Amino acid sequence: xxxxxxxxxxxxxxxINNNLIEILEREAIPxxxxxxxxxxxxxxxxxxxxxxxxxxxxxxxxxxxxxxDFEYIGKTSRGGVKIVCxxxxxxxxxxxxxxxxxxxxGMAGNYVEVERADYVQASKKETYxxxxxxxxxxxxxxxxxxxxKILDKKFEPYAFSNVAPIDIFTRSSKYIEDNLDEWIDxxxxxxxxxxx
Amino acid sequence: MxxxxxxxxxxxxxIKDAVLSEFVxxxxxxxxxxxxxxxxxxGDPSCDSIVYETLSxxxxxxxxxxxxxxxxxxxxxxxxxxxxxFPARYCTSCSGIPEQSNRVKxxxxxxxxxxxxxxxxxxxxxxxxxxxxRIITSGTCNPTHVTYDWNYISVVDEWAAVQAADPPxxxxxxxxxxxxxxxxxxxxxxxxxxxxHIFATDPAERNDIAETLYDGLYxxxxxxxxxxxxxxxxxxxTWYDRKNKPRSDTSTEFPLATVSDVIGNLExxxxxxxxxxxxxxxxxxxxxxxxxxxxxxxxxxxxxxVSYTSR
Numbered sequence: 001x002x003x004x005x006x007x008x009x010x011x012x013x014x015x016i017n018n019n020l021i022e023i024l025e026r027e028a029i030p031x032x033x034x035x036x037x038x039x040x041x042x043x044x045x046x047x048x049x050x051x052x053x054x055x056x057x058x059x060x061x062x063x064x065x066x067x068x069d070f071e072y073i074g075k076t077s078r079g080g081v082k083i084v085c086x087x088x089x090x091x092x093x094x095x096x097x098x099x100x101x102x103x104x105x106g107m108a109g110n111y112v113e114v115e116r117a118d119y120v121q122a123s124k125k126e127t128y129x130x131x132x133x134x135x136x137x138x139x140x141x142x143x144x145x146x147x148x149k150i151l152d153k154k155f156e157p158y159a160f161s162n163v164a165p166i167d168i169f170t171r172s173s174k175y176i177e178d179n180l181d182e183w184i185d186x187x188x189x190x191x192x193x194x195x196x
Numbered sequence: 197m198x199x200x201x202x203x204x205x206x207x208x209x210x211i212k213d214a215v216l217s218e219f220v221x222x223x224x225x226x227x228x229x230x231x232x233x234x235x236x237x238x239g240d241p242s243c244d245s246i247v248y249e250t251l252s253x254x255x256x257x258x259x260x261x262x263x264x265x266x267x268x269x270x271x272x273x274x275x276x277x278x279x280x281x282f283p284a285r286y287c288t289s290c291s292g293i294p295e296q297s298n299r300v301k302x303x304x305x306x307x308x309x310x311x312x313x314x315x316x317x318x319x320x321x322x323x324x325x326x327x328x329x330r331i332i333t334s335g336t337c338n339p340t341h342v343t344y345d346w347n348y349i350s351v352v353d354e355w356a357a358v359q360a361a362d363p364p365x366x367x368x369x370x371x372x373x374x375x376x377x378x379x380x381x382x383x384x385x386x387x388x389x390x391x392x393h394i395f396a397t398d399p400a401e402r403n404d405i406a407e408t409l410y411d412g413l414y415x416x417x418x419x420x421x422x423x424x425x426x427x428x429x430x431x432x433x434t435w436y437d438r439k440n441k442p443r444s445d446t447s448t449e450f451p452l453a454t455v456s457d458v459i460g461n462l463e464x465x466x467x468x469x470x471x472x473x474x475x476x477x478x479x480x481x482x483x484x485x486x487x488x489x490x491x492x493x494x495x496x497x498x499x500x501x502v503s504y505t506s507r
Contacts, residue, residue: 108355108491110359162355163355
């Protein structure tokens with residue numbers, strides 16, 4: 001192939017990729033994040049027990065930060081642009097977001113929230129020095145009912161006990177999938193303007 | 197019955213009675229106990245109903261939700277003999293699938309000078325409640341022991357039922373539906389999102405079940421049955437219409453008719469599997485975990501259930 005044509009095609013492809021990245025960053029990613037947060041609000045915040053110390057509302061800032069840090073745009077092995085949507089396998093749930101991961105994966109069984117002080121007093125087993133405000137999520141067994149009698153208090157039931165997995169990522173992936181062709185067309189059209 | 201319900205049921209039978217058919221256990225010569233509180237005993241066999249329950253100490257319990265005794269004939273779990281009659285492709289000569297004849301055997305035990313003798317009672321003498329593991333007679337025989345095959349894996353169709361049984365449990369969750377045209381003129385393609393959630397007792401068992409289910413779905417399909425006379429078991433766990441018709445009546449066979457306006461089988465597409473490792477929130481140290489056993493060894497298989505209708 002003529003080297004000049006080859007160079008032109010290369011530049012044009014690069015231009016399309018850059019335009020696509022710009023469109024994705026400006027339009028697609030903020031919209032996808034918005035959809036995820038909408039689903040977070042609707043499926044988690046609105047369902048949770050407001051008294052709960054493990055209510056998803058308490059983790060919303062951290063979740064938003066991780067969503068912002070997520071790498072949506074990558075490169076394919078041939079140098080093309082790749083858009084990656086967050087899902088249960090690639091999203092960073094480490095640290096405090098493990099609580100959210102638990103909810104999204106679904107939890108079988110009934111659980112109650114037990115504060116650290118109560119847990120230590122009732123179980124008489126604690127040996128390590130944890131944080132004072134630590135809360136344990138404990139399966140509501142006969143043993144735990146005994147703890148309630150010992151402490152003369154009712155533990156707070158966990159709102160997401162025995163709740164099936166909740167999907168807050170699929171709708172945003174579908175939004176990207178449905179609109180990707182349009183964004184690619186826009187990127188190509190914008191590049192065409194520069195061709196002489 | 198809507199097509200969705202038929203798809204759900206066909207998938208349920210395919211998973212439980214075909215794919216997981218290897219996970220069957222046999223319990224032999226289990227003692228039976230008469231249940232006077234629910235029996236009707238007048239001395240007239242035409243209106244008597246004497247119920248016997250099994251005194252099994254097996255864990256997990258064979259009659260927990262989603263388990264139950266096997267109602268289709270199949271392969272002997274001890275020596276591998278016998279033939280699978282379900283799903284339909286294995287049945288070459290019958291129009292429907294009859295109630296099992298080699299899975300449950302009821303005996304009358306007699307103590308003799310040479311030891312205990314188990315006399316087999318003919319299966320026309322009793323009915324079987326496959327869900328609760330009970331034998332129902334009309335008073336013409338006196339059953340004392342039973343040998344039966346039971347499903348080791350509990351298969352349920354709702355998440356809330358998971359904790360009703362000890363693991364292993366498989367939950368079938370049919371969620372989203374998408375429909376689209378697939379040809380010029382009439383007809384459509386239906387796609388359902390399905391997740392199978394596996395709850396096992398240890399990693400080895402989880403891997404076994406996940407691999408078996410994956411292989412049973414990948415590149416495969418299952419018949420979409422029409423269920424013109426309802427499901428295989430009646431509401432009370434007995435074989436369809438067995439209360440009114442004897443075993444010799446072929447009209448009580450489970451019909452193999454498939455839905456007429458559906459083209460081909462129910463296809464499984466985009467099958468994926470992954471283990472679910474829930475973060476252990478409640479660990480006090482590495483050895484002690486307070487998460488329930490149910491959540492400790494989980495896996496999830498996701499796939500699309502695809503069918504084509506001509507109208």
